[in-house]
Amino acid sequence: MKFRKADPLMQDLRRVLPSDRVRAAPLERSIMGRDASIFEGGRAGPVCFPISTEEVQGCVDAARRHGRAVVPRGAGTGLAGGAVPLEEPVVVVTTKMNQLVSVDADQRVAWVQPGMINLDLSRALAPHGLHFAPDPSSQQVCSLGGNVGTNAGGPHCLAHGVTSAHVLAVEVVLMSGEAMVLGNPNGWTPGLDLRGAYVGSEGMMGITTAIAVRLTPDPPAVQTLLLAFDSVDAAAQTVSAVIANGIVPAAIEMMDNNIIRAVEEFVGAGFPTDAAAVVIVEVDGLPGGVAEEADRVMEMATARGGSVRRAADDQERALLWKGRKSAFGAIARIKPNYYLHDTVVPRTRLAEVMNRVYEIVEEHELQVMNVFHAGDGNLHPMLLFDRREPGIMPRVHAAGAAIIEASLAVGGVLSGEHGIGMEKRDFMPLMFSEADLDAQARLRRAFDPEEMANPGKVLPTGASCADVNALDKVPEGVWG
Amino acid sequence: MRAPAGVRDFDPADMTVRVGAGTPVTELDTALAEGGQRANLPVTPGATVGGVLAVGRDDVHALGRGRLRDALLEAVYVADDGRLVTAGGPTVKNVSGFDLCRVLVGSLGTLGLVGEVILRTWPRPMSEQWLVGPSDPVELRRVLYRPSSILWDGQTSWVHLEGHASDVESEAELARSLGCEPTNGPPPFPAYRVSSGAVENGGLSGSYLVQIGTGVAYVSEPVLATDPAPAVVALHRRLKSEFDPRGRLNPGRDPLVAA
Numbered sequence: 008m009k010f011r012k013a014d015p016l017m018q019d020l021r022r023v024l025p026s027d028r029v030r031a032a033p034l035e036r037s038i039m040g041r042d043a044s045i046f047e048g049g050r051a052g053p054v055c056f057p058i059s060t061e062e063v064q065g066c067v068d069a070a071r072r073h074g075r076a077v078v079p080r081g082a083g084t085g086l087a088g089g090a091v092p093l094e095e096p097v098v099v100v101t102t103k104m105n106q107l108v109s110v111d112a113d114q115r116v117a118w119v120q121p122g123m124i125n126l127d128l129s130r131a132l133a134p135h136g137l138h139f140a141p142d143p144s145s146q147q148v149c150s151l152g153g154n155v156g157t158n159a160g161g162p163h164c165l166a167h168g169v170t171s172a173h174v175l176a177v178e179v180v181l182m183s184g185e186a187m188v189l190g191n192p193n194g195w196t197p198g199l200d201l202r203g204a205y206v207g208s209e210g211m212m213g214i215t216t217a218i219a220v221r222l223t224p225d226p227p228a229v230q231t232l233l234l235a236f237d238s239v240d241a242a243a244q245t246v247s248a249v250i251a252n253g254i255v256p257a258a259i260e261m262m263d264n265n266i267i268r269a270v271e272e273f274v275g276a277g278f279p280t281d282a283a284a285v286v287i288v289e290v291d292g293l294p295g296g297v298a299e300e301a302d303r304v305m306e307m308a309t310a311r312g313g314s315v316r317r318a319a320d321d322q323e324r325a326l327l328w329k330g331r332k333s334a335f336g337a338i339a340r341i342k343p344n345y346y347l348h349d350t351v352v353p354r355t356r357l358a359e360v361m362n363r364v365y366e367i368v369e370e371h372e373l374q375v376m377n378v379f380h381a382g383d384g385n386l387h388p389m390l391l392f393d394r395r396e397p398g399i400m401p402r403v404h405a406a407g408a409a410i411i412e413a414s415l416a417v418g419g420v421l422s423g424e425h426g427i428g429m430e431k432r433d434f435m436p437l438m439f440s441e442a443d444l445d446a447q448a449r450l451r452r453a454f455d456p457e458e459m460a461n462p463g464k465v466l467p468t469g470a471s472c473a474d475v476n477a478l479d480k481v482p483e484g485v486w487g
Numbered sequence: 488m489r490a491p492a493g494v495r496d497f498d499p500a501d502m503t504v505r506v507g508a509g510t511p512v513t514e515l516d517t518a519l520a521e522g523g524q525r526a527n528l529p530v531t532p533g534a535t536v537g538g539v540l541a542v543g544r545d546d547v548h549a550l551g552r553g554r555l556r557d558a559l560l561e562a563v564y565v566a567d568d569g570r571l572v573t574a575g576g577p578t579v580k581n582v583s584g585f586d587l588c589r590v591l592v593g594s595l596g597t598l599g600l601v602g603e604v605i606l607r608t609w610p611r612p613m614s615e616q617w618l619v620g621p622s623d624p625v626e627l628r629r630v631l632y633r634p635s636s637i638l639w640d641g642q643t644s645w646v647h648l649e650g651h652a653s654d655v656e657s658e659a660e661l662a663r664s665l666g667c668e669p670t671n672g673p674p675p676f677p678a679y680r681v682s683s684g685a686v687e688n689g690g691l692s693g694s695y696l697v698q699i700g701t702g703v704a705y706v707s708e709p710v711l712a713t714d715p716a717p718a719v720v721a722l723h724r725r726l727k728s729e730f731d732p733r734g735r736l737n738p739g740r741d742p743l744v745a746a
Binding site: 189224 | 502556571587589593609632633657682684743
């Protein structure tokens with residue numbers, strides 16, 4: 008469909024926003040048809056760039072008058088296709104709402120707009136000695152509204168918790184056009200925890216227009232360790248031993264040999280390229296506990312045949328983290344495309360599932376690299392491939408499905424931090440019964456009775472009685 | 488009606504425990520202590536795990552240890568029509584689908600009858616210490632690194648420190664420099680839970696205790712809460728009618744009316 012200036016929906020939107028902030032040119036609609044996932048072929052309708060809550064309400068009202076769905080969108084860095092528009096909805100992009108509204112350093116709370124970039128917030132808080140704890144690997148480019156949408160995690164969520172634990176209140180606009188605050192910036196309000204229900208709802212309950220985030224004091228002491236092992240089993244056993252012995256480090260990240268070699272060539276972080284796995288452990292807090300815990304972690308690693316290195320200063324510490332966070336850049340040198348998975352397994356089953364991942368990848372003649380949040384049991388196998396190779400995509404999808412099934416088989420879950428979106432929507436029945444999915448659909452309908460917010464995601468068709476807007480299947484051409 | 492009781496599936500290396508909702512919280516705490524761990528639930532004698540979750544009151548240490556609402560990973564409950572529903576998932580990290588567990592905590596049993604839960608567990612602290620004194624709670628929070636609790640009754644502050652013994656000692660030294668002295672524990676909590684905004688607004692007739700940093704205060708005389716926004720009330724009503732259209736679950740109770 009073409010959107011001409013005379014189109015009644017466009018006319019209504021232009022009553023709400025100046026014409027340079029409502030766009031319907033083919034190029035823009037095409038850009039907004041994708042996010043950072045492998046899904047292609049989404050179709051955006053008019054693309055709106057509001058700068059205030061009132062403008063968001065105006066966009067939602069206009070869409071409702073024309074019976075059109077609404078897809079909220081932040082920076083578009085999602086990996087599960089949550090922001091991919093289906094059937095030409097109105098796309099509401101929050102990137103121009105990117106201000107830090109207020110900081111109360113004593114009460115440890117800041118109000119931010121949803122388009123603010125995650126890392127920009129922590130940079131702005133640095134003079135106060137505070138930071139926002141969730142630190143997704145995409146933190147240089149992902150927006151806080153998107154973090155709320157997916158209940159994002161990151162390496163430092165092991166000890167400090169994921170986004171939900173760091174959001175005190177959200178101002179949202181529902182599809183009725185009403186704006187309201189859920190939760191309380193002080194930390195508690197009588198009633199159901201609607202704030203908690205909303206965080207992680209992947210744009211299917213409303214549009215976030217402001218967020219009251221909880222601020223965490225910077226730790227007085229930090230130590231970063233690099234542990235190297237000659238087997239994945241020994242690395243995984245060390246991770247389990249650390250936790251079982253009463254230590255919860257700020258972060259425990261594991262990288263397997265394939266990714267170690269790729270990263271080392273790329274950044275030269277000093278990772279041992281002959282190790283089967285390295286584990287980066289960071290402990291933070293007060294100096295006494297940090298020193299003792301670092302010593303005990305090193306002992307546990309040594310007892311399991313590991314070699315240990317302690318970052319001597321901030322520079323070395325930064326280099327180790329650069330190695331970890333450059334993983335995605337490093338793999339581009341090996342294959343042009345990758346498909347990053349995200350499942351969680353009980354920590355005690357890590358080694359077993361990783362070995363199963365290697366078998367699956369071999370069966371499908373693919374390459375895999377593993378770099379993940381081992382402390383949480385949050386696996387991130389990256390399947391590498393060249394999209395141009397004939398017949399490759401069915402193999403990539405079959406291997407992905409097998410990895411999901413292997414994770415669920417040991418008591419794991421579908422997604423740890425990326426969300427369900429379109430990617431795992433049709434896998435939901437593997438984890439949830441019909442009654443479970445019906446309860447989730449009811450929760451969503453309480454917020455969005457007409458199911459006009461980001462339809463077609465998370466819940467498989469049939470989970471809901473009123474599936475007017477749900478799609479039978481992902482439209483042709485959406486699978487990349 | 489009584490929910491199943493008993494602690495099952497506790498592996499300290501997974502930092503999770505599966506427990507029947509009818510289990511006394513004291514029994515859960517004893518079982519977890521054997522593995523060197525605890526859960527972020529108030530250990531109230533006589534209370535059950537399901538009851539504590541339904542009421543939704545935080546443990547006194549919530550400032551440092553985390554909120555009760557973040558402790559619940561998975562809940563199996565009986566819905567209004569008798570169907571068994573599983574909310575959430577068994578692992579410490581999970582974003583598979585909508586977060587039903589959050590609305591169950593503090594729902595007073597008005598959305599479903601919880602039978603079994605999986606909770607996140609944490610290591611028990613090596614060392615701990617309560618202190619009390621006429622110090623400014625905001626100043627205590629600014630100076631101390633992540634204290635596990637600060638309570639304030641308008642004149643006196645109570646502060647709880649925990650962690651490595653040498654850190655507790657050095658933090659206690661800082662608290663002493665602000666006028667605090669060691670004590671045995673926190674004061675008794677007044678009966679009624681209100682938003683801490685009620686204290687800031689003034690005009691309370693009885694005594695109060697603010698749980699600093701959690702947004703919660705306890706007051707001895709009930710106060711009329713500020714009316715929530717009509718849109719928020721309407722959302723509560725829609726949620727209740729989606730989960731319990733016939734009003735069968737704990738009729739007469741409303742989580743919006745604080746107690």
